[in-house]
Amino acid sequence: MARSRMSRPEPIRLLLSDGDYIDVKKALSAGEREDMLGEIAPTVEAGAKFNMNTKSVRTATIAAYLLGWSFVDDSGKPIPMSPDLPAGVIRSTIRGLNTATFDELFDAITDHEKAQSKVSADEKNDRAGAIGSASISPSVN
């Protein structure tokens, strides 16, 4: 059976310190990845050195993956976080976190991204193996 090449949205919960958590996308769709790369390197000229907007790399990565969280403000009120919020609100909320929390979020998402990349690579290798096996012609001797 042909496999679907569409990205299926799937949320995953990542546990943080002190009982907090973040909900993130299991994987980005092509469009979401394009948007994230557009934030990091908005203009790339052909043949020119690839210049990243380093100020935005971590914020853009967190914003691309983040779906929600358990964070509350000083009065214990939940801090809104949703991919449906305006991009500027998401960005300013992330930038308003204390540095330790920001770093913890980025590290958790980076670890998740690496783990998903490994899963994708393993699946690709499995498929390549299956295709290779199927293409072997039966012996005619």
Next chain:
Amino acid sequence: MAVSVTGPDAELKWVYHRAACLHQWQIHDDGVSVTLTATLDEPDEMRLSQRPLTFVVTRPTGAWKWPVQTLQIVDKSLVATLGPQE
């Protein structure tokens, strides 16, 4: 006993993606089935074609959510049957 609930704004979601904004929505529960009617706005055709879809009403303390079982869209009018509230 039949029950109806109305509201100004809501959403249809494909998992965490917004598939459409809904306005002037009404849910009617006649004890046998739950029917949603609403005016459709900003529809994303690809996302609307996906499943599962969820009808989401954002509330100050969270959200009301119902799974969409059937969906009919004619121009900007939407009629859907909903499963039990999540």
